[in-house]
Amino acid sequence: MKGRIHSFETFGTKDGPGIRFVFFMQGCPLRCLYCHNPDTWRPNEAKYELTPQQALDEVIKVKAFVKGGVTVSGGEPMLQPEFVLELFKLCKTAGIHTAIDTSGFLFNDKTKEVLSYTDLVLLDIKHINPDKYKELTARPLEPTLNFIEYLAEINKPVWLRYVLVPHFTDNEEDLHEWARYVSQFKNVERVDILPFHQMGIHKWEQIGQEYKLKDINPPSNQELNKAEVIFKSYGLNV
Template sequence: MTTTGRVHSWDLSTGVDGPGPRFVLFLSGCPLRCLYCANPDTWHMRDGKETAVEEVMAEIEKYRAFITTPGGGVTLTGGEPLLQSAFTGEVLRRCKEAGLHTALDTSGFLGVRASEELLSATALVLLDIKSFDIDTYRKLTGGELAPTLSFATRLGRLGVPMWIRYVLVPGWTDDEEAVECLARFVAGLGTVDRVDVLPFHKLGTAKYDALGLPFPVRDTPVPAPGPTERVRARCRAHGLSAY
């Protein structure tokens, strides 16, 4: 029986969506509504194209020479790939069987949908922790923080390598106490290879305009280098590699 999913698009990247050159598959559908989301066009599954796993694998195969150079591979992102966990798991499994490095980019909000089989086919999880303050997380995303922290703890227990991603949004995610708690928590997971502190940007503004949607943080300034580096330094103080 053919497994299908709703695919928004795919792209090629280097060093941004995991180690080395990557084939990046964007899946449609997300349960969160992050105020700073750069891809509002991936929110709804109905906007994606129904695609069979075989079609995805055929597309990936075209770029095998590019993505099999040292460190390269395939990254599933979105949207939220765990919203389509059966499709995501099958693509990851097929990629692993094909000898390709696999990465899963997720908020962890739907971590309970990640089966042991799916995780066994995942070489790296890019885990987006939107905020470490419960109230801020809820206001920023419309969801709850606890599922993400539970998923992170589970990944650490299973020995799954992680890259933590933290978007620095002035006035939202720059609280020093919350950053300190985040760094302490992440350091205790045991399998975090690096922390990427990503300055908030407004590159998705045109998408909101095209969709007729308000961009809630349109007037929020992008962070200066100083505050961004201070968050990285806080992570490094706990023995983490931060970039």
């Protein structure tokens, strides 16, 4: 069994605690308007195909520097649960911390098995309004809410990600509703507010897709601060 991998990073500092080895898996069921890696969408366009052991071997080469652990990101890692499961089993045997960066859209028994070998979940809840979530991602919100509720049930540590996109995810009422919802979960350790950027626009052009947010500017510091204040008002660690 081989995992289809788009790329990997040996010195990741934004994908979980410490310096981490990050695998970016190929394939994603979401079509987020602001995606900066649309070249990960199609499952059959992987640059690498590695067995779980070969993937771990890459980690071991730089283990002296990678003190934080291994993060599997995407694309969407849960599209390849068998590979992630076997990789994480190897990581646990080697005493390596495991994290997964996911949209929470794919939630089933295979997902649950992967989570049993996962130390930390980095979860994107991209919007709290179901209609706006679907406009943003082309997929329904409900599976992701089921996912976070299961993570709370098994008390799995979670870091939440929220991309602040002007005119899409910055509505004050929506920010309050999002924060009110996620603040009920005691396993949420922190929230990262990620400012929208256009660094991936050239990738959209390369794959022949229209980038619909080309006229949207990144949020100002004032807009970021407003979201931070709202989230903190619900007791969230931002």
